[in-house]
Amino acid sequence: GQQLNQSPQSMFIQEGEDVSMNCTSSSIFNTWLWYKQDPGEGPVLLIALYKAGELTSNGRLTAQFGITRKDSFLNISASIPSDVGIYFCAGPNTGGFKTIFGAGTRLFVKA
């Protein structure tokens, strides 16, 4: 079945640094989603990407839908302590109704 691979698994950065994480798949996705999950909470949708090559921003966050439709990346600029959390890429499976999630990238920001 369709799977999403996220890298890196975790990142330890200094406040103010920029962050980049990515997500790849062996199969095509028609939509890419990026979620953030804080401890004790459910995932919150950050950015949704709908077509290949699309670049979308949400404040300090920028995400791109890869040209091959098999990858996406998320950048966070000028990180702050509240950026700490787990970032998931996700996508609706082809021809179905379920959303497939990657295993997540855990971000730690040191003030």
Added chain:
Amino acid sequence: DAGVTQSPTHLIKTRGQQVTLRCSPKSGHDTVSWYQQALGQGPQFIFQYYEEEERQRGNFPDRFSGHQFPNYSSELNVNALLLGDSALYLCASSLGEDWQFFGPGTRLTVL
């Protein structure tokens, strides 16, 4: 707008017992999906309910069952609990195939 609510917040059961988790969708949403999130993993799709019917199911045994009520709220039932069923159970609601909003989850511990 209360968003997606789930109850209970935490639950402790023993092997072989049965459990029922509840979810109230965000106002105006008609579709409810359930996910299992094991520690350190991304959410795994269990099933989705729409118009009181199970519309799609993930790779979970028949011990996992659900129900959607006319007011769109939903229940997840797990029978014959195993230690491996310990996880965070997330409910997500949406309007049709629009993007999903997640609740805070129910933390189930099986001893």
